[in-house]
Amino acid sequence: MLPDNPRVLTCPKCKGQKEVMTLMSGNTFGATFWSDTKREAPMLPEVSAVQKCPHCGYYYFTNKQSYKTSKKGYSSELGTLSFDDCKEALAQFLNESLDSKDERTLRMYTLFAFNDKYYRHAKDAKPNDDSKFKDDFLYFKVNALRLIELYENDDKTVLFRAELYREIEMYKECLKLIDSIKAENERISAIKNAMKERAEMEDNAVFRI
């Protein structure tokens, strides 16, 4: 992985600057793939498409801002949003304007961030009786249902939508969708079976694929 001079973004609200990483080259060696479609590639880190301004807290889309490239140094800043950041960003954009493509992007981050927080990188099992978890899970559920709606007419996302139903504990809907998929190859077939097995056991945790 070869870093390049950082990109300098300018906040559209306060004009404050933020440096983010750029890469000259990278690769997917050692990447991990997850059932919610997240890919974690340590040699190919991705800058978040949505950034939070460190000066005023405003959220903006990285590729919609003019930017400069610094002539020196490197930055490891990706601007990855936490689950709470995602909630704030969604509230801000839904109050301003958000087309369906950008909404999908932000809601995918919300999905990943929730799973990061409670499942993927959590040492302990999910805290079922924790009230913060219950609130977050409710938010996660509404977010997943909206994602299912946003991807409804896309035949390529049936497996993904089945996974969303499983993660929000709607196992019947998950299994119905899984049964409608004709596995085209061994890999899809293996993922389908792993998902089905978990849904039948009412296990909603994201898993490595």
Ligand SMILES: [Zn+2]
């Ligand atoms: Zn700002």
